Amino acid sequence: MASTTGDVSGGYDTTAGTMAIPQNGWVLFSGVMMLFSGIWIAFEGIFAFFRSTYFIGGAVFGSLWIWALAWLVFGILLIAAGGAVMSGQSWGRWFGIVVVSLAALIHLLSFATYPWWSAVMIAIDILILFGLTARWQKAEGAPAY
DSSP: OOOSSOOTTTTOOTTSSOOOOOOOHHHHHHHHHHHHHHHHHHHHHHHHHHOGGGSSSOOSSSOHHHHHHHHHHHHHHHHHHHHHHHTTOTTHHHHHHHHHHHHHHHHHHTTTTSHHHHHHHHHHHHHHHHHHHTTOOOOTTOOOO
16 A cells, blocks of 8 residues: 655655764763853852952952952853854864863862862863863874874
């Protein structure tokens, strides 16, 4: 018995056209977490500008407004790095690795101002670094050594 509707595949050829290779799960996780981490750090910088009583101790290296400026700048850089990784830019992973490493260093140095938050953010930064560096796929046409 023949179908009266014709071709059941709908005329779609799955091999026609090129598809972008999707990012693996860890890279996607890293991109999303860089966006969230950047937003959180930027808000941390804004809170440090306007509400210094929010923090437990005093800043060890410099005044709190210097740290607020550093957190705000690194928040913006992390948002940019997360956007670059999420959009699949080839330079995005390296930019993300550098920015996340420096952000972890910033949190390590500012541990005295807000210790629990810094510890959580360092742990998130380590997970982001793992996601950016694990299972790095070779580019198309790269020689196999």
